[in-house]
Amino acid sequence: MKTLITELFGIQHPIIQGGMHYVGFAELAAAVSNAGGLGIITGLTQRTPEALAAEIARCRTMTDKPFGVNLTFLPTVSSPDYPGYIKAIIDGGVKAVETAGNNPQKWLPALHEAGVKVIHKCTSVRHALKAEAIGCDAVSVDGFECGGHPGEDDIPNFILLPRAAESLKIPFVASGGMADGRSLVAALALGAEGINMGTRFIATQEAPVHEKVKQAIVAASELDTRLVMRPLRNTERVLRNAAVDRLLEKERALGANLKFEDIIDEVAGVYPRIMIDGDMEAGAWSCGMVAGLIHDIPTVKELIDRIMAEAEGIIYRRLAGLGHS
Numbered sequence: 001m002k003t004l005i006t007e008l009f010g011i012q013h014p015i016i017q018g019g020m021h022y023v024g025f026a027e028l029a030a031a032v033s034n035a036g037g038l039g040i041i042t043g044l045t046q047r048t049p050e051a052l053a054a055e056i057a058r059c060r061t062m063t064d065k066p067f068g069v070n071l072t073f074l075p076t077v078s079s080p081d082y083p084g085y086i087k088a089i090i091d092g093g094v095k096a097v098e099t100a101g102n103n104p105q106k107w108l109p110a111l112h113e114a115g116v117k118v119i120h121k122c123t124s125v126r127h128a129l130k131a132e133a134i135g136c137d138a139v140s141v142d143g144f145e146c147g148g149h150p151g152e153d154d155i156p157n158f159i160l161l162p163r164a165a166e167s168l169k170i171p172f173v174a175s176g177g178m179a180d181g182r183s184l185v186a187a188l189a190l191g192a193e194g195i196n197m198g199t200r201f202i203a204t205q206e207a208p209v210h211e212k213v214k215q216a217i218v219a220a221s222e223l224d225t226r227l228v229m230r231p232l233r234n235t236e237r238v239l240r241n242a243a244v245d246r247l248l249e250k251e252r253a254l255g256a257n258l259k260f261e262d263i264i265d266e267v268a269g270v271y272p273r274i275m276i277d278g279d280m281e282a283g284a285w286s287c288g289m290v291a292g293l294i295h296d297i298p299t300v301k302e303l304i305d306r307i308m309a310e311a312e313g314i315i316y317r318r319l320a321g322l323g324h325s
């Protein structure tokens with residue numbers, strides 16, 4: 001399938017794997033790229049620019065297809081060495097960057113000069129328009145359903161994507177709630193040029209996370225996520241567990257007085273304990289409502305081939321078969 005997104009990134013299928021903390025290692029990025037999508041290494045999971053450079057080099061040994069790096073500009077306790085990470089990306093010959101969080105304007109000239117295409121992930125039409133205005137090549141439009149940070153507007157993709165289509169000139173992909181061929185066709189119908197998936201890619205053979213994480217996603221339904229950190233305007237959609245219940249109880253009890261320090265036990269340093277150790281009650285970890293649509297743990301190639309076959313079946317048989325009135 002050819003779309004503006006496959007053309008932009010030089011990939012076979014319009015499917016991107018969004019950056020995911022402690023999930024987006026070289027193994028997953030390479031598997032997605034080898035299967036014809038765009039795999040993404042999560043920049044900040046690598047503690048230093050040197051570590052990111054090594055991860056990029058490791059990924060190169062696993063694939064000769066294009067892959068990208070995610071750079072997240074979120075409020076973090078200590079500011080990462082962003083210039084160093086940008087240099088590692090450019091020196092590593094990476095040609096696709098997914099930015100997220102704060103405005104990436106400052107980094108665009110260097111990236112563009114090195115021939116890097118930038119897709120900015122955002123959760124509102126106004127931020128997508130801003131990304132277009134500052135010169136991003138594409139945007140990833142993340143609806144309220146998404147795992148991770150859905151922003152504070154709470155607009156689901158059935159409204160957000162057509163609103164993006166009405167407003168944007170640059171291509172965009174649909175992110176949040178995407179799982180299968182139905183999602184891809186719906187996203188295309190709503191004006192997107194492809195899809196970005198997070199949670200679905202965690203439940204794959206190659207995702208380098210503990211087996212218990214994959215099983216938790218398969219076991220979860222669409223009712224099992226919760227929004228945390230809303231009072232801090234840093235909302236995150238996570239899978240419900242005992243730590244999340246505790247966190248929400250603190251949010252209720254402290255109300256507007258809640259500070260980050262109050263919930264540090266439930267949110268800080270959680271990812272390695274969940275993703276590597278499989279300590280499923282360690283704290284709050286991102287997961288999308290799409291868990292309700294995830295029932296198996298295929299290889300990445302099986303997943304992507306299945307999505308494309310299902311999408312083509314829907315387009316060329318089911319929809320084409322509806323005929324003209």
Ligand SMILES: Cc1cc2nc3c(=O)[nH]c(=O)nc-3n(C[C@H](O)[C@H](O)[C@H](O)COP(=O)(O)O)c2cc1C
Pocket residue numbers: 017018019020021023042070071072099100101121142145146147148149175176177178196197198199200285286287288289290
């Ligand atoms: C476990 C997990 C970790 C994530 N970490 C990041 C991250 O570090 N940076 C980022 O930009 N997005 C992150 N995301 C968001 C994904 O890239 C993607 O936008 C989102 O998962 C899409 O929604 P979906 O889960 O419904 O597919 C994360 C998502 C998950 C599930």
